[in-house]
Amino acid sequence: MRDENLPRLDRQKWEIRAASFQALQLSKETSKFSAMSRIMRGPGGCPELLLGHRILSRHCLWRDVAAGCDELQLVLLRASLHVDFSDNLLLPSGVDALVQGLPSRANQLRAVSLARTGLCGEEGGTIVARLLQACPSLEFLDISGNNGFGAVSLLSSSVSVSAIAAGIPTCHSLQHLVMSDCGIDGSTSGRHLAHFLAMLPNLQKLDIHSNNHLGSDGVLAFAQTLRASNKTMCSLQVVNLGDTGVEGAAGGTAIAQMLASMPHLFMLDLANNGGFGAQGLLAFGQHLDSTPDRTLAKIDLQHCSLPGDLEPHHFDALLAKCPNMEVVDVGEELAFDSLSSLNTAPRLRAVRSDDESLAIWHDLHLQLAGTSASPQQESFNLGDTLAIELCKSSRLRSLKLEHGSLTTCDDGIALARLLGAMHSLENLSLYGNPTFGAHAFGTFVKSCPRCCSVRLLNLGECGLAGSDSGTALAHLVEKMPGLSSLLVRKNFRLQNDGVHSFASALSCNAMEGLDLGCCSLAKRTGAAAVLRIVQMSPALRTLSVSGNPQLEEIGFCLLVEQILLNTSVRSLSLASCGLSMQDMHLQTLFPSGSSRLERLDLSGNTEIGPQGLQALLCQLPISLQHVDVSDCGLESVSGGAAIASMVQRCNGQGQLTS
Structure with a gap:
């Protein structure tokens, strides 16, 4: 980035506010590029650029800059830590040890996942409440799957929502709560849930899916309790009630009453409520209050037993009371053309998926149909009508052709022609076409035009094998100069030869994310091939080599040391790599000086176990902000204590506890 490319600043000084809340004044003569470089290397976290009222992401700081901005302010994000302890049988005693070992007022802890950790009953709820009190800045909490099953006693119950509510004061920081499959059943649990949420005034996202015995009565009790306590969830934007047993007219009425306390809800997920049906849809629309400024824009009704002969009147009441509605997702159950009321509604975009041939996941702007020429229909074997419809959509951004959609060379040629007609396509997923690599991939690459708009390419589980596939993959990346994320995981037959050929043929590129998980990489040869790819990708920030246990000690040492010391990688996944307690004692696993790493996945x-995690702590970079140690054998009190020590390390507390 050159200094002359920065927007002109009319003010004599610009201000940088760091995480310590101290301001650093820079004179106009100071090189802004030098200052920017210094700040981005600092300990305060990742910077975001605020231009006027516009917040832009880290990797496109100077993109779409509004003209006339006269003030530049760099705001450093607060130092934060996100940790995932899921699928470790910590039990209440282990989480209690974790809470006790946390540094005083763990202000850096922003996100915690305790899914399926054996929390149960009143004791589990009390421990969750203590965790919330110990982490006053916590923004995300996941306690899903703590339903009593798998606990030490067959008499154990699910985590107690009432105990959580009784044990916390008002929690202003929490924004996202996940309590799926937590045994929240019936009207009593619905009332307890309302009391809990009343303590979370800034909650934006609530996920309680798969509490399949909550039922219509539970949702109604939840809604009535909120109303009786005069509580309005003003910040709530997303609610997931999927698979909660909401059925028929009673369910639709209960949901409508619930929305009366959620005036700014943007998205509602009702998927997999098989008893909802047309009666539930009608009751939902009829009992929804008429609020002119209602913001509800998307409803997911997949697998809700909606009949195939739906009439427009089924949706009329709902659409009349939701003036901002844009998407009604009915999945593959209904034909797109049968929903005439959806097709004609203002601003409404219908979403359809067809798993048999061509899967479409995009915002289909019906008014643009027919604005561009389509290829000849006989050129395609992928579902003629849908392929042509896609080509007509000039705003198509995402395309999925997954799970057996591509099998022959003709399919590869047809796909190449499709891409030539989609000039705004950004995301392309071909995941789950296991015969594609053997029969069609080479033909597709040879026929593929230059696709400058594609940003993400998913070739996971596509049967790529050996050196020929690796070389073809490098040529495909060259034809997509704007590609930022490449996923090739689960191509088990790619192996060292394929990855080495990919690395050898790869030219310098703009990739920022690369997933080589489960590609059968082995020992130093596999590690060296990955390093070659990283060297040819100077912008790479995210790398996954998960599911490659054949790398073994010698490969991991080479790979991790070189990546952390000599590259700009910020996120590294070593998940399911067979790392053990013995490997955690390797002093070279995380060499000193590796202070750039922000995300680490060891799930x-x-x-690994508690002893392995304790041994690793002294090597962990203090710059870490996201750590995933789910399913790492961390159990009971010793597991909780080890996790607490890790949090202390990442909080920069110095001495570690054992």
Whole structure:
């Protein structure tokens, strides 16, 4: 980035506010590029650029800058830590040890996942409440799957929502709560849930899906309790009630009453409520109050037993009371053309998926149909009508052709022609076409035009094998100069030869994310091939080599040391790589000076255990902000104590506790 490319500043000084809340004044003569470089290397976190009222992301600081901005202010994000302890049988005693070992007022802890950790009953709820009190800045909490099953006693019940509510004061920081599959059943649990949420005034997202015995009575009790306590969830924007047993007219009425306390709800997920049906849809629309400024814009009704002969009147009441409605997702159950009321509604975009041939996941702007020429229909074997419809959509941004959609060379040629007609396509997923690599991938690459708009390419589980596939993959990346994320995981037959050929043929590129998980990489040869790819990708920030246990000690040492010391990688996944307690004692696993790493995924390494995690702590970079140690064999009190020590390390507390 050159200094002359920065927007002109009319003010004599610009201000940088750091996480310590101290301001640093820079004179106009100071090089802004030098200052920017210094700040981005600092300990305060990742910077975001605020231009006027516009907040832009880290990787496109100077993109779409509004003209006339006369003030530049760099705001450093607060130092934060996100940790995932899921699928470790910590039990209440282990989480209690974790809470006790946390540094005083763990202000940096922003997100915690305790899914399926054996929290149960009143004791589990009390421990969750203590965790919320110990982490006053917590913004995300996941306690899903703590339903009593798998606990030490067959008499154990699910985590107590009432105990959580009784044990916390008002929690202003929490914004996202996940309590799926937590045994929230019936009207009593619905009332307890309302009391809990009343303590979370800034909650924006609520996920309680898969509490399949909550039922219509539970949702109604939840709604009535909120109304009786005069509580309005003004900040709530997204609610997931999927698979909660909401059925028929009673369910639709209960949901309508619930929305009366959620005036700014943007998205509602009702998927997999098989008993909802047309009666539930009608009752929902009829009993929804008429609020002119209602913001509800998307409803997911997949697998809700909606009949195939729906009439427009089924949706009329709902659409009349939701003036901002844009998307009604009915999945593959209904034909797109049968929903005439959806097709004609202002601003409404229908979403359809067809798993048999061509999957479409995009915002289909009906008014643009027919604005661009389509290829000849006989050129395609992928579902003629849908392929042509896609080509007509000039705003198509995402395309999925997954799970057996591509099998022959003709399919590869047809796909190449499709891409030539989609000039705004950004995301392309071909995941789950296991015969594609063997029969069609080479033909597709040869026929593929230059696709400058594609940003994400998912070739996971596509049967790529050996050196020929690796070389073809490098040529495909060259034809997509704007590609920022490449996923090739689960191509088990790619192996060292394929990755080496990919690395050898790869030219310098703009990739920022690369997933080589489960590609059968082995030892130093596999590690060296990955390093070559990283060297040819100077912008790479995210790398996954998960699911490659054959790398073994010698490969991991080479790979991790070189990546952390000599590259700009910020996120590294070593999930399910067979790392054990013995590997955690390797002093070279995380060499000193590796202070750039922000995300580390060690999940699925079940042999690490508490002793292995304790041994690793002294090597962990203090710059870490996201740590995933789910399913790492961290159990009971010793597991909780080890996690607390890790949090202390990432909080920069110095001495570690054992």
